[in-house]
Amino acid sequence: MRIEVRHLTRIEGHAHLVVDEDRGEVTECRLEIVETPRFFEAILLGHHFRDVAPLVSRICGVCSNSHTLVSLAATEAALGVEVSEQTRDLRRLLACGEILQSHLLHLYFMAAPDYLGMDSIFPLDRRRRDLLTRALRMKKIGTDLCRVVGGRPVHPVTPRVGGFSALPEPSELRALRRRLVEVLPDLEATVDLVGGFDFPPLDRSAECLSLAADDGYPLMGDRIVSSAGPGVRVGDYRGLIEEYLVDHATAKFASTPRGPYRVGPLARIANGFAALTPMAARVAGALGLTPDTANPYRIVVARLVEVVHWVEEAILLIDTLLIRGLRPEPPVKAGGGGRAVAAIEAPRGLLLHGYEYDGRGRVVWAECVIPTAQNLASIEADLRAAVPALQGRGRGEITRRLETLVRAYDPCVSCATHLLKVRFTGRGGAP
């Protein structure tokens, strides 16, 4: 039976699903990434460093803040710019906002319909308006957090090399804090909701890569850890991660010396479970999520646990900022050249940006490694693993199950296809 789904729905970006099986034997299985590459590496060449972050923000609307933040970190590392504690905390808060916004969008708008037997969340307007309004209410906190810190939720305005060009008002932060505290009942209701989802069984362990939990639950840092082997410094990531081109995708795939790996919420749980906030750890326990969870369908659960975690962390971050008091900082005069790589845990997983600047502060080399691109090989391996268990079911049901599986990764295809440095290898799915 051949299953072809063109333009998968409820994922970010464009991809086709093609599965061909014969009596349970998968003869062909691929996720065709058809999103048009936009050549960001080429676009960046020659640009001054003050324009790099706003440009890379446009790689993806859903993770524009993550791209912006890691881009700034890489530029600052390359040019030797130090940032203040205030800047570090504000950036963490902005990252928080994006994770909340992105995860809640995914949970309610993209994933939940599958488990509620619907094509989208919109019909809930009539049947379960409370659920829809709750989804909107919760997501809005993330959106507003991004707006207050970044100036605009999509493609932020205020983050710049060395700090921020405008700061939030204390009153705005206080109001957000109140809403974060008041969202707890909504969080509980979401836990109940997700707890009721009927996740199909699928057990495929995979190597999990994420940033180290040195400074709390993985978010920023310069150490990559793996659940299956030694880790590396971010700057030496090529020693662990290898990217390659496949015929059927305009995106790169990636693997470690051991094969395909996962990044994202499940990987972070695997490597950083111990750093979860108490409330998040309780929710994980209630939902049966552990560091050994290997069912990719349950990435949705990991996402919810992260929402709980980051709601708590956001409150703490706001308190720290308010107690310290926000002080405007003058723009930084940076110059000269340099080269560096930085990393961040974007909502979908490990994201790296590397740049080299010449003496005039202009880009001569740029590259990034995208979370979704790193997951593509895993997704295909999961699809292969899922098909046999679906033997005997109708085409419609098999299709829906496989789509749900792809969606569980919350792939961000726009990100995956901006395409940068490429090396041909004979590994994995390469022709």
Add this chain to the structure above:
Amino acid sequence: MKLRAGFFDFTGCEGCQLTVLNLEDEFLDLAGLIDVVEFREVMTGGGGDLDVAFVEGSICGPDQEARLKDIRRRSRLLVALGACADTTGINILVRLQDPEVLHGRVYGPGAPVRARGHPRAVGDVVPVDARVPGCPVDGGEFLRVLQALAVGRTPELPAHPVCVECKLAELPCVFDEGEMCLGPVVRAGCGARCPEGGDRCRGCRGLVDNPRSSSYRRVLEEHGLTEDDMLAEFRLFNLDGGGER
């Protein structure tokens, strides 16, 4: 009678669609105004005739052109949503690179060419009935355009420059801070969001209808900017006058 609406995306970052989804407060009112029958990012299903199609992203290659023409055929109204659709936005910056070098760099030497042709604006492929400029769009402006279409009026975008919004908001002028700003020739409607955030206007909404180019150029010269400086600024979102519509 609710409008049957669809949201489509081509080559872009989907940030404009997300901005629409970020209208949490207006969501339910919006649902009273339109019936979203197609929205790939958050809905399965679709097809069929539409009253209004919102198209995000630039058009690259024959497959995308065909898809767009199909949407145009089955939609009474078509709106270009965001800079990529309206003026190609930053996608057009690939034109600054040699296509040979581009393909070789990205796909490796001798690799089959996958993306054909330069990105094009939606309006260069099919007729467009309305537009929402910006990168990303402004949620409020999207609602105003939608509302105008819903009551059968031609949407009107502001004809004055971003400076007006800066002055109304009592913001310090970017030029006074020693930076160059495209505000004087760029269309208002975003609330001067970027100057409000301490950055300069980068012109993502495209030029105003009647830009006072020579006066503006003189201002830039008086501030010591060279031709190269000016081009570099304009190039971000308005390469080759792509912002002039």
Add this chain to the structure above:
Amino acid sequence: MGERRDDGGSLWLPATEVDVHRFVRALMSAYEVVGARERRGRLILERLDDPSDLRLAYPPRVHSPKKFLFPNWEKLFRFRLEGTVRLEAEHAAPPRVLFGLHPCDLHAVRILDDCLFDGQPDSAYRAKREATVLVGVDCEPDDHCFCTSMGTDRVATGFDLFLHRDADRYLVQVGTPRGRGLLDRFAPGLAGRPGEPPLPLQPKRTRKRLVQPVEALASLLEEGYEHPIWNEIGDRCLGCGTCTLLCPSCYCFTVEDRLHLDLAGGERVRVWDSCQFDQFVQLSGGREARANQADRQRHRFFRKYKYLWERYRRTACVGCGRCSRECLAGIDPVEVLNRLLEERGVPGAGPPPGGEYRPDLAELVSAEPLGQGVKRLRLRLPRPVSFDPGTFLTVSVFGLGEAPFTIASAPGDGAHLELAVAARGSLTQTLHRLRPGDVVGVRGPFGTGFPLDEMAGRDVLLVAGGLGMVILRSLLMTLLARRRDFGRVVLLYGARSPGAFLFQDDLRRWRGGGALDVRLAVEEPSAPWCGPRGNVTRLLRRLDLDPGRTVAAVSGPADMYRFTTPLLTGLGIPPERVFLNLERRMKCGLGKCGKCRIDDLCVCEAGPVVRYSRVRDLKEAVER
């Protein structure tokens, strides 16, 4: 106790910063208090959250009171569309205090009153006006302010309270009973203090100033409607509307309907518009009036400095400088107006103070001795001048002074003229020592010369004695240049000795030329001379004149006139046709200093050439 009178009182109440702070805090319990405050590192005019937010010393970079009295976005009425249309009125204006307005902005409120209460009074504006308390504060002008030129640097009325600054404290002036009432209610301690006499207020000092008073502007613009300056401004202008948006007396607006998202209702609102925007004035058929930026800017100037001035007799521009301070294109109304003013000047105003005493600088081209200690100096003037023969120039040697000299040459190309200078005093001796290329100051020509039109067609008799020949040479050369216009020309010239005759080259040429009759007489009995001997009157004897046709011009030492002139009239020449050269030591040359007056006649103006019939009536004239 301070004086308590219903007009607010004429004494000012002393207040410290702390008093003001407390007053503001108390006001905030009942009013929305708006003032200059900082938000995100910039100053804005906005509602205060805390009294400590308020800034009372601030540069005029914030919005003006119109932000609250005539806001950018104002609901006129609401409507609901379900079923039949229902209209709902808007709420009344909230009670508000604008705390800390500069005098210029208080003046601007009066202009808004003029305009918005004219005809059908604007009810929304009136409601806000009545509900808004205005508290003024002193300010320091910056480089863009020109309130002093507009008379708006100080304000006497139009406020409820005004905080004058006096070193480190304030003196509060009460402007209205409402202001007094607020003090009583919210600052009783301050209100009950003994008042102090008002400070003598000095006018402020601004760097920018109009070169003419504001009254000159209306007619200036009227005349300058077609001036090329409007095109220059139009080319520079970005059309961004900043000038009008920030102007405290601009209020043009457009009216729009805004629907709610559910389409069940909406508002009709008015929002600020600008005459600088495209499509501001629309004709039918979609055409636009005032379609180019030059016309738009001209309109702005005309409205502020002419139309409103003529209608309300109050300056509509208050010199706050906001438009030039914020204009990216650098359009500055003071520069524009001053340029127009300087080009036109104002009738009667003339040169800048002292200008008419300032000489031009002329270059000495040549200096030739004429004998007898007299030199002929030829000067090149910086600008051509026209003059009648008989007029004089004043010459300055800086450091020594200025003296008058009759012009010795005919009006030729106008840029050169000759003087004959006798070295007598220090100035003339210095003139003698000058070399070609040296520069002297010159003023003039001044005075009344020979009336050539009266001499035309007649015989001209010139009688010269000694140095008096200088002025007659000018006349003679003028006559000779138009020889055919005149009849017989006779020169009678007497000198003490043969060497004392001036212009001997000219004399020789004239004698041989035949164009005129030259007769010379020498006085000195022993001098070698074979011509007539004695004074010049001797030459009158054998003269065959037709007195009815003759005009006489006499110039010589003062006592020469006493015996010459009667002889001329005795010959039958009418006294009106005898012209004397009355020389005096003129000083100012402008009829002011009084040093050359004879009776009521001012020689430097009505002379030096004066009709004998006039001289006869001058009792103080030596020459009669």
